[in-house]
Amino acid sequence: MNIPELAYEAIRQAIAEAGIEKKDIDLVVAGYVGGWSSEGLAPVVVMEYAGLTGKPSYRIEAACSTGSAAIKTAYDAVSSGQADIALVFGVEKMNESPTPTVVEFIGRAGNYFWEFENFGLTFPGYYALYATAYMSKYGATEEDLCRVAVKNHYYASMNPKAQFPRKITLEQCMQSRYIAWPLKLFDCSPITDGAAAIVLASEDVAEKLTDSPVWIEAIGAATGTSNLSRRDQFTSLNAATLAAKMAYKKAGIDPDNPAKYIDVAEVHDCFTIAEILAYEDLGFARRGEGYKLIREEQTYIGGKIPVNLSGGLKAKGHPLAATGVSMAAELAHQLLGKVEKGRQAPIKNGRALAHNVGGTGHYTYVTIYSLEKPRAP
Amino acid sequence: MNIPELAYEAIRQAIAEAGIEKKDIDLVVAGYVGGWSSEGLAPVVVMEYAGLTGKPSYRIEAACSTGSAAIKTAYDAVSSGQADIALVFGVEKMNESPTPTVVEFIGRAGNYFWEFENFGLTFPGYYALYATAYMSKYGATEEDLCRVAVKNHYYASMNPKAQFPRKITLEQCMQSRYIAWPLKLFDCSPITDGAAAIVLASEDVAEKLTDSPVWIEAIGAATGTSNLSRRDQFTSLNAATLAAKMAYKKAGIDPDNPAKYIDVAEVHDCFTIAEILAYEDLGFARRGEGYKLIREEQTYIGGKIPVNLSGGLKAKGHPLAATGVSMAAELAHQLLGKVEKGRQAPIKNGRALAHNVGGTGHYTYVTIYSLEKPRAP
Numbered sequence: 225m226n227i228p229e230l231a232y233e234a235i236r237q238a239i240a241e242a243g244i245e246k247k248d249i250d251l252v253v254a255g256y257v258g259g260w261s262s263e264g265l266a267p268v269v270v271m272e273y274a275g276l277t278g279k280p281s282y283r284i285e286a287a288c289s290t291g292s293a294a295i296k297t298a299y300d301a302v303s304s305g306q307a308d309i310a311l312v313f314g315v316e317k318m319n320e321s322p323t324p325t326v327v328e329f330i331g332r333a334g335n336y337f338w339e340f341e342n343f344g345l346t347f348p349g350y351y352a353l354y355a356t357a358y359m360s361k362y363g364a365t366e367e368d369l370c371r372v373a374v375k376n377h378y379y380a381s382m383n384p385k386a387q388f389p390r391k392i393t394l395e396q397c398m399q400s401r402y403i404a405w406p407l408k409l410f411d412c413s414p415i416t417d418g419a420a421a422i423v424l425a426s427e428d429v430a431e432k433l434t435d436s437p438v439w440i441e442a443i444g445a446a447t448g449t450s451n452l453s454r455r456d457q458f459t460s461l462n463a464a465t466l467a468a469k470m471a472y473k474k475a476g477i478d479p480d481n482p483a484k485y486i487d488v489a490e491v492h493d494c495f496t497i498a499e500i501l502a503y504e505d506l507g508f509a510r511r512g513e514g515y516k517l518i519r520e521e522q523t524y525i526g527g528k529i530p531v532n533l534s535g536g537l538k539a540k541g542h543p544l545a546a547t548g549v550s551m552a553a554e555l556a557h558q559l560l561g562k563v564e565k566g567r568q569a570p571i572k573n574g575r576a577l578a579h580n581v582g583g584t585g586h587y588t589y590v591t592i593y594s595l596e597k598p599r600a601p
Numbered sequence: 602m603n604i605p606e607l608a609y610e611a612i613r614q615a616i617a618e619a620g621i622e623k624k625d626i627d628l629v630v631a632g633y634v635g636g637w638s639s640e641g642l643a644p645v646v647v648m649e650y651a652g653l654t655g656k657p658s659y660r661i662e663a664a665c666s667t668g669s670a671a672i673k674t675a676y677d678a679v680s681s682g683q684a685d686i687a688l689v690f691g692v693e694k695m696n697e698s699p700t701p702t703v704v705e706f707i708g709r710a711g712n713y714f715w716e717f718e719n720f721g722l723t724f725p726g727y728y729a730l731y732a733t734a735y736m737s738k739y740g741a742t743e744e745d746l747c748r749v750a751v752k753n754h755y756y757a758s759m760n761p762k763a764q765f766p767r768k769i770t771l772e773q774c775m776q777s778r779y780i781a782w783p784l785k786l787f788d789c790s791p792i793t794d795g796a797a798a799i800v801l802a803s804e805d806v807a808e809k810l811t812d813s814p815v816w817i818e819a820i821g822a823a824t825g826t827s828n829l830s831r832r833d834q835f836t837s838l839n840a841a842t843l844a845a846k847m848a849y850k851k852a853g854i855d856p857d858n859p860a861k862y863i864d865v866a867e868v869h870d871c872f873t874i875a876e877i878l879a880y881e882d883l884g885f886a887r888r889g890e891g892y893k894l895i896r897e898e899q900t901y902i903g904g905k906i907p908v909n910l911s912g913g914l915k916a917k918g919h920p921l922a923a924t925g926v927s928m929a930a931e932l933a934h935q936l937l938g939k940v941e942k943g944r945q946a947p948i949k950n951g952r953a954l955a956h957n958v959g960g961t962g963h964y965t966y967v968t969i970y971s972l973e974k975p976r977a978p
Contacts (some may be wrong), residue, residue, distance in 0.1 A: 252824075262708035262718075265664055265827065271828040278843060280822030281964065282663040282670035287642055293659035297674045304681035306820075332641035341639075405840060443683075447629075450642065450649040500637045546733030586645045587658065 225417070227266050228273035229551055231315040234419035234546070235274050238553075240309065242423035243433055246274075249423075250307035255294035255314030255545035259322050259329060270315065280307075284545075287333050288494065289584030290314060291420065291548020292589030294487035296443050298424050308429045312552075313421040314545035319573040326415050333583050334430055335450040348404035348412060349453065350584045351495040355406050357458035358497060364515035367408050371518045372496035373410045378524075380535025382567040387541030387554045411496040413536075418543030420550035427597070439574070440557040441594040444470030448585040459512075461585030464505035468579070471590040472507075475598075476574075482507045482577070483529040486592075488558050488569035490551040492581040493536040502579050503531070506590070525569055533558065548589065551578040555593045571595070602794070605650035605901030608692040611796035611923070612651050615688065615930075619800035620810055623651075626800075627684035629658040630974035632691030632922035636699050636706060637803050647692065648848075657684075661922075664710050664959030665871065667691060668797065668925020669966030673820050675801050685806045689929075690798040691922035703792050710960050711941050712827040725781035725872070727791060727829065727961045732874040734835035741877065741892035743783050747774035748895045749873035750787045750915055755901075757912025757945040764793055788873040790913075795920030797927035804974070815933040816973040818952070821847030825962040836889075838962030841882035845956070848967040849884075852975070859884045859954070860906040863969075865935045865946035867928040869958040870913040879956050880908070883967070902946055910935065910944045925966065928955040932970045948972070 239246065254267030263269060267283045274493070286293035291314040298310040323329040331346035339345045340546075358364055374394055380386035392410060400409035430437040446466035449455055456461065472479045477486070492508070493499035503514035508529050517523055523531040534540045534554040537547060555576035557563045574595030581588050602610070616623065631644035640646060644660045647653075663670035668691040675687040700706040708723035715763070716722045735741055751771055757763035774787035807814040823843035826832055832839065849856045854863070870876035880891035885906050894900055900908040911917045911931040914924060932953035933942045951972035958965050 261713070262709055263713040264707075264711070265713075265960060265963055268824065268960065269712060269827040272831065276841070277824055277826050279824055280673075280844075280847075281668075281824050282661055282674070282822075284659055285662060286659040290659075297659070297677065300674065300677035300681045300683050303683070304677045306677050306680070330641075332639055334638040334641070335646060336638070336642075353897060445659075447645065447648055447654055447656060447658050449654050450646040454649065463655070467657075470657075476661055585644065586642055 234421040238421035255275035290545035292580035352404035380539030416541035442474035463588040615798035666959035667922035669957035729781035759914030793918035819851035840965035
């Protein structure tokens with residue numbers, strides 16, 4: 225499949241599920257980090273292939289949080305009255321890399337001239353810095369990291385859309401080769417070709433289209449320093465903490481106990497350590513206690529708050545710009561009780577959370593989805 | 602200057618002119634086509650350099666209309682109530698090209714695999730196709746194209762921010778070498794390093810900050826086919842016609858006589874033929890009569906509608922993503938009577954228009970700026 229074919233597969237499903245026709249779409253927001261081909265304007269080629277030429281459009285990029293940033297701009301367009309129906313898609317074809325390795329290409333998304341060129345840092349290395357700092361400060365172990373991978377592969381095994389729909393054991397993870405100590409092969413999300421798409425509609429239109437809309441209740445977003453040397457610590461992502469605070473405030477969620485309000489979360493587990501940091505940055509666990517949450521299986525179904533029931537970036541796959549959009553699709557399906565048996569979260573509060581990180585916290589978006597219509601802002 | 606330095610020079614001026622402090626900014630929208638350096642997340646480096654780390658942000662790309670697309674998403678964020686104050690910047694450093702020539706790099710922004718790889722089309726070639734079709738159908742001459750360059754250089758000569766602040770003669774243009782027949786050197790916009798920034802504020806905040814706000818009255822946007830072989834004609838840009846229609850409808854402007862409502866326009870003269878097509882796509886002239894407008898000097902000050910008093914892309918310069926943002930800055934200054942003597946348009950209706958094209962009409966944005974507060978949509 226080429227990029228337009230990949231994207232259209234998702235666009236087609238989203239349009240069908242929303243029960244709209246292409247002519248109803250007022251705005252198309254393309255999420256695409258790109259660089260996988262020499263095609264300069266891949267989103268325009270997608271638009272033509274998908275029969276959407278003519279519609280207003282632009283491309284969004286915010287590194288690995290591109291999908292959530294795209295949703296944010298579509299949300300703003302719809303809620304400001306500039307569009308009644310917006311289509312958001314994210315697509316990447318990462319298996320065709322312009323540089324010798326994808327790891328090199330993505331490594332440029334830190335601070336290139338200082339950290340990549342001078343010190344050779346790539347993303348496994350960046351997150352290994354966070355992992356060693358965290359393990360050293362709080363006593364988490366390599367087994368704790370692997371427990372995240374085991375959980376996410378377990379749920380991926382029930383997700384037919386996952387890149388790696390199979391279980392792994394703790395031993396398999398522990399025996400896998402080091403990529404950047406202490407991160408091993410099974411601590412790392414894969415290189416993925418993939419796409420995702422969703423349809424956003426205004427209040428009036430949504431209520432005509434369906435009896436069971438899923439609402440965007442709040443979006444929080446923040447950025448971090450380009451240089452990691454300018455960060456004050458390596459045991460949390462400042463941008464994620466800021467974005468969560470903003471989203472909780474808008475949604476009226478107690479930041480000290482968000483798990484009381486939220487039924488299920490998709491978090492950005494590009495590396496297993498990132499999921500543990502996310503537990504703490506989102507307030508699911510206290511500082512330094514995130515690793516206990518996975519050790520005690522509190523992020524499985526039946527625990528305090530189920531996380532990454534899709535399989536996460538780790539096992540569902542991580543096609544950069546598609547990731548945030550796929551989180552939205554997954555959480556909408558979760559809230560509506562539409563996912564496969566065995567990985568369906570019990571829905572009590574009717575709220576779900578997506579946590580999507582670009583770079584190593586260079587960008588972060590936290591989005592709250594709800595079955596209940598939000599109060600006017 | 603490197604990219605963050607270029608960007609900050611514009612950001613600094615915009616913040617000062619708006620009378621705000623950095624802490625007041627709720628959202629930063631980065632316009633950046635990029636590819637000029639190996640830096641993966643140049644906008645994040647700009648954020649850090651400019652002291653804006655922490656703010657919500659994302660990057661917008663819509664080829665050469667990136668700046669206007671960035672303004673559109675900031676406008677949506679502000680008008681939806683998600684931000685009170687948004688900063689939009691656009692920056693490029695085109696003199697550092699990743700491919701043997703900038704022309705090759707930009708050439709990829711057509712339809713790469715079909716048109717660039719197979720037929721070797723680059724942007725001078727694309728616009729030459731439009732020029733020959735137009736000249737053949739309507740009888741415009743190479744002199745008519747050069748007249749656009751002469752006008753734009755004339756106004757650039759009074760603009761201290763122009764890349765080429767000097768007049769040229771019709772003879773100079775006619776004697777310049779062919780780049781892609783019938784387009785000569787002086788028919789082409791240059792390769793530019795540059796930046797632009799503006800501040801958008803909500804109604805309430807704007808009225809506190811200033812007694813003379815400039816309002817965004819309407820934005821129209823549309824896309825065109827990726828493949829030029831799928832276009833039905835080569836004498837106008839369909840996307841531009843659609844975007845203009847949308848903007849005029851929202852602003853209540855008669856599409857048959859927009860010059861009656863608009864005091865001054867900045868249009869996308871990446872090549873001189875593009876300005877003539879713009880006259881017609883925007884309804885300033887009837888189909889096939891755009892070249893007469895410039896022949897009769899109707900787009901000089903004192904004519905039917907003054908166009909590109911900044912010098913346009915042609916002579917002010919065309920740093921891709923900065924272009925749409927600089928159009929906004931220029932038109933705000935025009936409406937407020939703040940530009941240099943000799944290139945200040947007479948302001949009667951208090952309305953100005955920006956026309957910004959990405960690719961060869963792959964994206965188009967038409968934005969109407971107004972001194973009068975727009976009616977609620």
